Amino acid sequence: MGEAGAFVAELNDLQRLLDEFTKHGYTVYGPIVKGKSWVFSKVSSIRELDLNYTRTILPPKKLLHPVKNRIFDFKLNDGFEVFESCNVKNIVIFGIHPCDLRAIEKLDEFFSQHPEDVCYEARRKRTLIVGLTCNAVDEKCFCNSLGTGPEASTGFDILITQISDGFFLVEVGSSKGLDILKTLDLAEAKPEHFEAKRKHIEHLKSSFTKTADFEGLATLAKDKLDHKIWVETAERCLSCGNCSMVCPVCYCFDLYDSLDLTLKEGVRIMELDSCQLLEYAEVALGGNFRKERSQRLRHWLLCKFGAAGGSTYTSCIGCGRCIVYCPANIDLTEIAHVLKGG
Amino acid sequence: MSNPYIPRKAIIESIRDETPDIKTFRIKFKDGSFNFNPGQFVMVSMLGVGESAISISSHPEDADKFVELSIRKVGNVTGSIFKLKPGSTIGIRGPFGNGWPMDEASGKNLLIVGGGCGQGALRPLILDVLRHRDCYGRVEILYGARTPQDLMFKYEHDIWARVPDGCLLLTVDSIPTSVEWKYNLGVVTTLFGKTLIKPENSLALICGPEIMMHFAVRGLLSMGFKSDQIYLSMERRMKCGIGKCGHCQIGSKYVCKDGPVFTHSDLIHEPDKIL
Amino acid sequence: MKLKIGVFKFTSCSGCQIELLRINENLPGLLNLMDFQNWTMASSNVQQGPYDIAIVEGGISTPEGIEEIKTIRRNSKLLIAIGDCAVFGGIPSIRNWMKQREAEDLVYPKPEHLKSMKVSSIDEYVKVDVYLKGCPPHLDDMLEALKAAILNIRPRLRQHPVCIECKFYENECLLTTYKQACMGPVTAAGCGAICPNVGRTCEGCYGPMSNPNVKSMVERLREIGLTDEDIMRKFRKYAGTSEYYREVARL
Numbered sequence: 001m002g003e004a005g006a007f008v009a010e011l012n013d014l015q016r017l018l019d020e021f022t023k024h025g026y027t028v029y030g031p032i033v034k035g036k037s038w039v040f041s042k043v044s045s046i047r048e049l050d051l052n053y054t055r056t057i058l059p060p061k062k063l064l065h066p067v068k069n070r071i072f073d074f075k076l077n078d079g080f081e082v083f084e085s086c087n088v089k090n091i092v093i094f095g096i097h098p099c100d101l102r103a104i105e106k107l108d109e110f111f112s113q114h115p116e117d118v119c120y121e122a123r124r125k126r127t128l129i130v131g132l133t134c135n136a137v138d139e140k141c142f143c144n145s146l147g148t149g150p151e152a153s154t155g156f157d158i159l160i161t162q163i164s165d166g167f168f169l170v171e172v173g174s175s176k177g178l179d180i181l182k183t184l185d186l187a188e189a190k191p192e193h194f195e196a197k198r199k200h201i202e203h204l205k206s207s208f209t210k211t212a213d214f215e216g217l218a219t220l221a222k223d224k225l226d227h228k229i230w231v232e233t234a235e236r237c238l239s240c241g242n243c244s245m246v247c248p249v250c251y252c253f254d255l256y257d258s259l260d261l262t263l264k265e266g267v268r269i270m271e272l273d274s275c276q277l278l279e280y281a282e283v284a285l286g287g288n289f290r291k292e293r294s295q296r297l298r299h300w301l302l303c304k305f306g307a308a309g310g311s312t313y314t315s316c317i318g319c320g321r322c323i324v325y326c327p328a329n330i331d332l333t334e335i336a337h338v339l340k341g342g
Numbered sequence: 343m344s345n346p347y348i349p350r351k352a353i354i355e356s357i358r359d360e361t362p363d364i365k366t367f368r369i370k371f372k373d374g375s376f377n378f379n380p381g382q383f384v385m386v387s388m389l390g391v392g393e394s395a396i397s398i399s400s401h402p403e404d405a406d407k408f409v410e411l412s413i414r415k416v417g418n419v420t421g422s423i424f425k426l427k428p429g430s431t432i433g434i435r436g437p438f439g440n441g442w443p444m445d446e447a448s449g450k451n452l453l454i455v456g457g458g459c460g461q462g463a464l465r466p467l468i469l470d471v472l473r474h475r476d477c478y479g480r481v482e483i484l485y486g487a488r489t490p491q492d493l494m495f496k497y498e499h500d501i502w503a504r505v506p507d508g509c510l511l512l513t514v515d516s517i518p519t520s521v522e523w524k525y526n527l528g529v530v531t532t533l534f535g536k537t538l539i540k541p542e543n544s545l546a547l548i549c550g551p552e553i554m555m556h557f558a559v560r561g562l563l564s565m566g567f568k569s570d571q572i573y574l575s576m577e578r579r580m581k582c583g584i585g586k587c588g589h590c591q592i593g594s595k596y597v598c599k600d601g602p603v604f605t606h607s608d609l610i611h612e613p614d615k616i617l
Numbered sequence: 618m619k620l621k622i623g624v625f626k627f628t629s630c631s632g633c634q635i636e637l638l639r640i641n642e643n644l645p646g647l648l649n650l651m652d653f654q655n656w657t658m659a660s661s662n663v664q665q666g667p668y669d670i671a672i673v674e675g676g677i678s679t680p681e682g683i684e685e686i687k688t689i690r691r692n693s694k695l696l697i698a699i700g701d702c703a704v705f706g707g708i709p710s711i712r713n714w715m716k717q718r719e720a721e722d723l724v725y726p727k728p729e730h731l732k733s734m735k736v737s738s739i740d741e742y743v744k745v746d747v748y749l750k751g752c753p754p755h756l757d758d759m760l761e762a763l764k765a766a767i768l769n770i771r772p773r774l775r776q777h778p779v780c781i782e783c784k785f786y787e788n789e790c791l792l793t794t795y796k797q798a799c800m801g802p803v804t805a806a807g808c809g810a811i812c813p814n815v816g817r818t819c820e821g822c823y824g825p826m827s828n829p830n831v832k833s834m835v836e837r838l839r840e841i842g843l844t845d846e847d848i849m850r851k852f853r854k855y856a857g858t859s860e861y862y863r864e865v866a867r868l
Contacts, residue, residue, distance in 0.1 A: 037794060067784070235833065236836070240778045240780040241777060261649075327793055328836075
C-alpha cells in the first residue's frame with residue numbers, strides 16, 4: 001500500500017469496478033439490507049449495496065467456510081468410490097469491514113496449517129477481497145480496543161474508504177487488485193485524500209463508546225477457571241449457539257454422511273458446529289466432558305480470549321456480533337472486565 | 343496437495359474376537375505404504391455411516407504386512423464395522439496424533455498402565471518392548487478390566503508376562519461366579535503396591551477411561567513420579583483428526599494434533615477433564 | 618429384503634401422516650427398500666403384522682388405545698413415534714392441565730358416552746425406539762429414521778436449537794432484532810427453521826432441545842413483555858408434558 005497504489009473514485013467508478021469483476025468471471029457479494037439487518041449477498045449494482053452498513057448477520061466466513069459444504073460424494077459398491085466435490089468459483093467479497101478482514105486473515109492462517117484444508121485454500125485462492133473502511137461505528141463495536149480496526153492495513157486486494165459524500169479513496173493491497181484497478185483509468189490519489197482518510201479514521205476512533213481490555217486474558221482467564229462469573233453467566237446462557245455461529249473466526253465444524261434413498265450413494269458433509277451445543281463434546285457411550293452449560297460457555301469465552309485450542313486464530317476481533325445476537329445479553333467485554341478484577 | 347478428508351481404502355484381512363464387545367481387525371491398504379508411531383490413531387470410515395477415531399494396536403514394523411485396529415462396539419460406526427466380514431473394504435485416514443514418547447522412553451523403566459479398551463493403544467508400545475528389549479529398562483505392565491472376559495489380547499499375556507526384568511499384573515473389578523480368576527481383584531491402582539519400579543529414570547504410560555487415569559495419576563504422584571514423567575493417552579470426540587474441527591479440544595490443546603498422548607503436566611492447567 | 622412397515626394413528630390430527638404421504642416424491646427410491654403393508658390412509662389393502670417397523674402417530678387417550686399400542690409394540694421390531702402427540706402427548710395434551718370433565722363439557726354435548734382419559738405419550742405404555750419430534754416432523758427426519766432403521770444405526774436427528782438452523786439460512790433474529798417471542802432458543806431443530814425463514818417466530822413445535830435453559834427463556838420472554846400466562850401457553854402448546862417444560866406449563 002502507498003500513494004503509488006491508490007486512486008480516487010466516485011460511485012459510478014465503483015460500479016465500473018463491479019462490472020470489471022463480472023467481466024473477469026467473478027460473482028460479487030456485498031452487504032445488502034435485509035429487514036433491519038444486513039447480509040452479504042450476490043449483487044450486480046453498486047446501488048444494491050449499503051455502504052453504511054454496520055455489520056452483517058453472518059460474517060464473510062460464510063463464503064469461505066460455508067455453513068454447509070459437501071466435501072466429497074461417494075458410491076458404495078464392493079467397497080467405495082470417492083469423488084471430491086469441493087465446489088469452487090471465482091468470487092469477490094465487496095465491502096468487508098476492517099474487523100472482518102482481520103478475521104479472514106486468521107481463518108487463512110488457521111486453515112493453511114498442515115495439513116491444509118484444500119477446499120478452503122481453493123476457495124480462498126479464487127476470492128478477491130475488497131475492504132471497506134467503516135463509515136460509522138455503533139455501540140456494539142469495539143475493534144478499536146483490540147487493534148483490529150477501524151483502520152485496515154492488510155488483508156485486502158482493494159480497500160475503499162469514503163472520504164466525502166460519494167467520493168472514495170481506493171487503495172491497492174495486492175497485484176491482483178492493482179491489475180483490476182488499472183483497467184479503470186482512475187485518477188491517482190493525492191496527499192490530501194490520504195489526509196481526508198486519516199481524519200475519517202480519527203473521527204471513527206473517537207466515536208467508539210464500547211471498550212474492551214483483553215490484554216493478558218489468555219493466561220489470566222485460565223487461572224480463573226473457578227471464577228463465579230462462568231456459572232453466573234451460564235444461568236442466563238441459552239446454549240443457542242448464536243455467538244459462535246455469527247463469530248467471524250469460529251470455524252468449528254461437524255462431519256457427517258448422508259445417504260440417498262438407494263443407500264448406495266451419498267455425500268460427506270462439513271457443517272458449521274458450535275461448542276455451545278450439548279452434543280458437541282459428547283464421546284462414545286454418552287460421556288461428555290463439557291456437559292455443564294457453564295463449561296461450554298467458559299470454553300467459548302476462553303476461545304475468544306485466545307486461551308482455547310484455536311489460540312489466537314479464534315480470538316475475538318471486536319465485531320460485536322455475539323453481543324448483538326445473544327438473546328440473553330451476554331457481553332464478552334463485560335466478562336473480560338470482571339475477570340480482570342473490574 | 344492432497345485432500346486430508348479423503349479416506350484411503352483398506353481391506354479387512356481377518357477379524358479376531360478380543361472380548362464380548364471388542365474385536366481386532368487386521369487390515370491391509372490397497373495402495374501404497376503406511377507408517378505410524380506407536381500410540382497414533384486413524385479415522386476409520388464406514389461410508390454412509392460416518393467416521394470414528396481408533397487407536398492402532400499393532401506394531402509399526404509390521405505395517406507393510408498389516409495394521410491392526412482393536413475396536414470396541416459403542417456406536418453407529420463401530421457397530422457397523424462389527425457387521426463386516428474379512429474381505430470388506432473400509433476407509434482410513436491418518437495416522438494422526440503424536441503417539442507415545444518412544445525416544446524419551448528409550449533406556450528408561452516403563453510402568454505401563456492400561457484400563458479396559460485402552461490397552462489397544464498401549465499394545466504397540468508393549469510389542470516394541472518385546473522386540474527391542476535392550477532399549478528399555480525394567481518394564482511392568484499393569485492391566486485392569488471390568489471382568490476377566492473384558493481383558494484384551496489374552497492370547498499374548500503369557501508372552502508379556504515373560505518379559506525379562508518385567509512383569510504383567512492383571513486385575514479385574516469383578517468376577518462372574520462361573521469364572522476362575524487367580525489374579526488381583528480391584529481397580530488398577532490397587533496394583534501399584536506390587537510394582538518394583540521407582541520414579542527415578544522411569545516413565546509411566548497410561549491409557550484407559552479418564553476416571554481410571556485420574557486415580558492412576560494420583561497414585562503415581564504419591565509414589566513420587568513427577569507430573570512430566572506421566573504420559574496419558576486421551577480420548578475426546580473427534581471429527582477431523584487434523585486439528586481443524588475443534589471437537590477434541592481440552593482447553594488450549596487439540597487431542598488429535600497435540601496428543602492424544604500428553605504428559606500430566608501438559609494438561610494440569612486445562613479445564614474440562616477429570617484428571 | 619424389503620422392510621415391512623405399518624403406520625398407525627392414535628389421538629392426533631393425521632398431519633404427521635400427511636407429511637409422511639409426501640414420501641410419494643421419494644417413492645421410487647423408497648419402495649425398493651420398504652413395503653407399506655398397513656397404512657389405511659394410503660391403501661385399503663391392509664396386511665396384518667408382524668412388522669419390521671411400526672410408525673405411530675398420536676398420543677394415547679383411551680383404555681382401548683393402551684391395549685392397541687401394546688399389541689403394535691409386540692408385533693413390531695422397531696417402533697418409531699412420529700410427531701409431538703406420540704412423543705409428548707402434543708396439542709391434545711393441553712387439556713391435561715384442566716379437569717377431564719371440564720374439557721369434555723367444553724367439546725361434547727353428551728360427554729357421558731366418552732371413554733376418554735388424559736392424553737399421554739406412547740412411551741408411557743410401550744418402549745419407543747426412535748422419537749421424531751415436530752408438528753409434524755419434517756419428511757427428511759422421517760426418511761432419515763427409515764434409512765437408519767434399514768442400516769440398523771441410530772438416525773442423525775438434530776437435538777440442537779432452531780437458532781442454529783436459522784443461522785444456516787441467515788435469517789434475521791426475531792428475538793434479538795425484533796423482540797418477538799421466538800421459541801427458537803429452546804426448541805429442537807430439524808424443521809429447517811421453516812417459520813423464521815418466512816419471518817414468523819418459532820412456535821416450538823419440535824419440543825425441547827437437548828438441554829434447554831427454560832428458566833432463562835422465561836426471563837427473555839418476560840423482558841419482551843409477555844405475561845406469565847402467555848409464557849405458560851407457549852410452553853404448554855406442544856410439549857407441555859415434557860420433562861423440561863412441565864414446570865413452566867403448570868404455572
